[in-house]
Amino acid sequence: MRTLVLGLGNDLIADDGLGLLAAxxxxxxxxxxxxxxxxxxxxLALLDLFLDYDRALVIDAxxxxxxxxxxxxxxxxxxxxxxxxxSPHYAGLPELFALxxxxxxxxxxxVRILAMEVEDAATIGAGLTPAVAAALPTLVARxxxxxxxxxxx
Amino acid sequence: xxxxxxxxxxxRLEGHGKVDIFLDDAGNVERAYLQIPELRGxxxxxxxxxxxxxxxITSRICGVCPTAHHMAASKAVDAVFHVEPSVPGRKxxxxxxxxxxxxxxxxxxxxxxxxxxxxxxxxxxxxxxxLGVLGKVGLEIGKEVIGLRRQLRELIALAGGKVxxxxxxxxxxxxxxxxxxxxxxxxxxxxxxxxxxxxxxKIFHDIVLKNxxxxxxxxxxxxxHATYYMGQVDAKNRVNFYDGQxxxxxxxxxxxxxxxxxxxxxxxxxxxxxxxxxxFCYLRAVGWKGFTDGADSGVYCVAxxxxxxxxxxMATPKAQAAYEEMYALLGxxxxxxxxxxxxxxxxxxxxxxxxxxxxxxxxxxxxxxxRTLPTATPTEGVGIVEAPRGTLVHYYAxxxxxxxxxxxxxxxxxxxxARIAMSVDKTARGxxxxxxxxxxxxxxxxxxFRAYDPCHGCAxxxxxxxxxxxxxxxxxxxxxxxxxxxxx
Numbered sequence: 320m321r322t323l324v325l326g327l328g329n330d331l332i333a334d335d336g337l338g339l340l341a342a343x344x345x346x347x348x349x350x351x352x353x354x355x356x357x358x359x360x361x362x363l364a365l366l367d368l369f370l371d372y373d374r375a376l377v378i379d380a381x382x383x384x385x386x387x388x389x390x391x392x393x394x395x396x397x398x399x400x401x402x403x404x405x406s407p408h409y410a411g412l413p414e415l416f417a418l419x420x421x422x423x424x425x426x427x428x429x430v431r432i433l434a435m436e437v438e439d440a441a442t443i444g445a446g447l448t449p450a451v452a453a454a455l456p457t458l459v460a461r462x463x464x465x466x467x468x469x470x471x472x
Numbered sequence: 473x474x475x476x477x478x479x480x481x482x483x484r485l486e487g488h489g490k491v492d493i494f495l496d497d498a499g500n501v502e503r504a505y506l507q508i509p510e511l512r513g514x515x516x517x518x519x520x521x522x523x524x525x526x527x528x529i530t531s532r533i534c535g536v537c538p539t540a541h542h543m544a545a546s547k548a549v550d551a552v553f554h555v556e557p558s559v560p561g562r563k564x565x566x567x568x569x570x571x572x573x574x575x576x577x578x579x580x581x582x583x584x585x586x587x588x589x590x591x592x593x594x595x596x597x598x599x600x601x602x603l604g605v606l607g608k609v610g611l612e613i614g615k616e617v618i619g620l621r622r623q624l625r626e627l628i629a630l631a632g633g634k635v636x637x638x639x640x641x642x643x644x645x646x647x648x649x650x651x652x653x654x655x656x657x658x659x660x661x662x663x664x665x666x667x668x669x670x671x672x673x674k675i676f677h678d679i680v681l682k683n684x685x686x687x688x689x690x691x692x693x694x695x696x697h698a699t700y701y702m703g704q705v706d707a708k709n710r711v712n713f714y715d716g717q718x719x720x721x722x723x724x725x726x727x728x729x730x731x732x733x734x735x736x737x738x739x740x741x742x743x744x745x746x747x748x749x750x751x752f753c754y755l756r757a758v759g760w761k762g763f764t765d766g767a768d769s770g771v772y773c774v775a776x777x778x779x780x781x782x783x784x785x786m787a788t789p790k791a792q793a794a795y796e797e798m799y800a801l802l803g804x805x806x807x808x809x810x811x812x813x814x815x816x817x818x819x820x821x822x823x824x825x826x827x828x829x830x831x832x833x834x835x836x837x838x839x840x841x842x843r844t845l846p847t848a849t850p851t852e853g854v855g856i857v858e859a860p861r862g863t864l865v866h867y868y869a870x871x872x873x874x875x876x877x878x879x880x881x882x883x884x885x886x887x888x889x890a891r892i893a894m895s896v897d898k899t900a901r902g903x904x905x906x907x908x909x910x911x912x913x914x915x916x917x918x919x920x921f922r923a924y925d926p927c928h929g930c931a932x933x934x935x936x937x938x939x940x941x942x943x944x945x946x947x948x949x950x951x952x953x954x955x956x957x958x959x960x
Contacts, residue, residue: 329532331529331532332511332533361536364579367618367622414602414603421606421611421614422614422615441512442511442512443511443517443533444513444516444517445513
């Protein structure tokens with residue numbers, strides 16, 4: 320059973336760095352349970368990263384404007400096309416899954432997403448906003464627990 | 473009763489933006505606006521940092537065209553240090569840049585621009601994506617696209633470390649030499665890329681050019697603006713992505729300006745409009761006359777079609793033949809039809825592949841003299857490359873220790889902003905009549921700006937509102953009276 324943790328985002332741009340920061344911590348604490356990858360890529364470019372994994376946990380920032388900053392949302396990959404896609408990353412993911420399936424690629428069967436509502440995703444060099452920084456340890460703990468308790472096979 | 477229609481955010485683009493369409497009492501378009509949010513704070517962020525870090529930092533700002541920022545910044549840093557890269561250093565940069573172009577243009581055609589043409593502009597939204605494209609051209613093409621992409625990215629990584637964290641460009645050249653074994657891989661990939669580009673142009677011929685409806689849509693007046701065009705050219709006025717002079721041609725196709733990168737800011741000024749965050753670039757020598765085309769308006773255009781219009785030809789044989797064919801079929805130079813960008817992009821794809829082949833076979837790329845060490849005191853400098861989306865300008869000034877005191881980027885989408893705004897407005901006026909708006913009509917408006925492949929503020933991760941696409945209708949008092957939602 321091969322597990323991927325994929326932190327998405329850009330650590331130069333305010334709250335958009337949270338997925339990378341969370342991945343960086345998980346690499347230390349849970350690196351024995353999963354391959355932890357940080358990336359700033361989006362859309363089709365993510366395809367290669369998912370190949371040959373059985374399951375994947377994606378960590379990312381979202382900005383729906385309907386939750387207070389710092390709110391953590393858990394989404395299952397197979398719900399993505401049914402639920403609203405709140406980020407261009409996710410708008411690309413259902414297409415990616417469908418493409419992988421159509422082409423018979425070795426793609427994760429179980430994809431889960433932990434996303435955090437952010438306040439600022441447009442200021443270069445700004446660092447995390449206070450609410451997002453305060454919620455980051457909770458996000459990391461939730462991701463860690465998910466990896467520890469993810470049922471095998 | 474006046475109405476306001478909002479397309480928000482724009483799908484299938486990196487970053488986000490929205491289109492506001494205001495209808496008059498009769499339900500016809502009064503004015504359509506494209507809103508583009510921008511990243512903030514780059515200049516402040518750059519201040520006080522070593523200028524030689526800028527190629528790494530700017531490539532991390534944008535996950536879409538990291539290599540373009542890396543190269544423009546590397547060239548600006550050369551200029552800041554008053555150093556000319558060694559020949560092998562310059563050729564390795566050019567080779568890597570050609571590879572990046574092949575990858576980016578190929579991806580655009582199959583993934584972003586292709587769905588509109590291959591699947592059809594008014595096909596159901598659920599089919600207008602890469603799966604729809606593969607349904608038409610065959611799944612094996614999908615494997616080919618993904619395989620080539622992987623091969624090219626591995627080569628970029630081989631030359632310069634990670635694709636979005638390249639450590640290739642240093643002042644005066646590149647960080648590492650290539651070996652004979654590396655060269656064999658570059659040659660094999662280049663041969664593959666040329667084949668792939670020729671095949672992709674053939675698909676465009678068979679599916680798009682043989683369909684009279686598509687050709688009529690490309691050449692329709694509502695998708696046409698007679699503006700100035702800008703692009704980088706070599707010493708023989710042929711398209712060059714990595715280096716050369718900036719050439720501007722007038723709406724009648726005649727050369728209007730030609731200048732080195734260092735003079736860019738003397739020729740281009742920026743107009744601020746109250747409804748947009750974007751500053752609209754225009755030619756100083758002509759002046760700002762508003763969102764209008766013609767020789768009296770300083771609005772100009774960059775990106776594939778503009779580059780082909782601004783040049784006298786392509787520097788490689790197969791691309792040159794494709795270039796001549798396009799102008800013969802579309803009635804001579806310059807071509808003012810915005811949607812011809814898709815064709816121009818494929819001609820550039822073929823050029824980039826041939827250029828890659830030429831450089832991969834060049835003995836200089838395995839010469840270990842990859843860098844000229846800078847010795848002069850750093851001051852200021854401009855670096856320009858043609859990014860896939862158009863002319864990209866980096867400017868840095870430093871103190872005597874090489875720490876940045878001023879920084880400024882002009883990205884392709886800023887150069888194109890005025891003409892994109894004009895395209896959205898003109899197409900909206902042309903396709904929305906008597907208040908009738910449906911998914912296919914809105915897609916035609918989206919196609920008007922998708923042809924430019926705009927990149928919004930170089931923000932890959934600016935995350936939009938809850939709905940991938942929202943169409944809101946407001947009355948004259950600004951009260952929402954109806955809403956149509958489209959799921960992504």
